[in-house]
């Protein structure tokens with residue numbers, strides 16, 4: 119099976135000779151949900167931005183569907199932690215703007231039906247004609263997710279999309295995201311700091327280490343390990359802790375973060 123995305127020997131340096139990370143290589147299969155976990159500063163956002171075509175790597179390549187990623191594209195939907203909505207437009211208009219960019223030939227009724235479908239998917243039909251300032255943080259984040267899904271990208275890139283949400287809202291949106299992803303067979307690459315969130319959502323979890331000074335000199339960060347999630351795919355937030363294999367998996371990831379992430 120040909121991977122949707124191939125990341126090949128990616129590196130990024132701001133200071134010559136001291137790359138933040140190097141030799142980062144992995145693939146994303148179609149329909150796969152991959153999370154990346156690592157301490158602050160290891161380069162997760164940089165990797166995601168290079169995948170999105172929003173940043174340029176110092177070395178290496180990102181190949182999507184056989185073509186090198188050289189800039190942003192509507193093939194890749196990005197959701198940031200700060201939802202980046204246009205404040206002067208309503209929910210409907212914000213999403214319609216993206217939909218019209220994706221399909222400039224669509225008639226107004228077609229755009230309308232499409233927008234309404236994706237707003238309903240994230241449970242926001244009642245707020246469709248509201249402006250972002252009238253919405254809570256969680257609602258705004260859902261609009262960002264609906265907008266990314268509405269352009270039906272080949273892949274979705276999520277940079278800690280739930281980081282700023284309270285636990286209850288976070289749980290609800292995780293459930294919604296998981297349902298939509300399963301329903302649409304969407305390929306997703308997501309940054310999270312939350313181990314349980316990664317275990318719930320991801321098929322595979324990339325553990326990323328930080329660059330650090332050692333007795334032998336500077337060692338760049340990189341992907342230290344790829345963990346395959348062995349838990350059944352129909353897992354839910356409430357069942358997660360009762361599943362066989364959950365605690366060993368959780369302990370393994372936490373152990374990486376505590377003792378190995380800064381010194382690989």
Ligand SMILES: Nc1ncnc2c1ncn2[C@@H]1O[C@H](COP(=O)(O)OP(=O)(O)OP(=O)(O)O)[C@@H](O)[C@H]1O
Pocket residue numbers: 132138156157158159160161162163164165
């Ligand atoms: N423009 C820049 N100039 C110099 N250094 C930079 C620049 N942008 C990022 N960095 C450095 O590159 C490293 C990786 O940053 P990045 O934001 O990718 O990390 P991250 O793992 O996503 O962190 P966090 O979890 O805190 O968001 C950091 O150490 C940061 O200080």
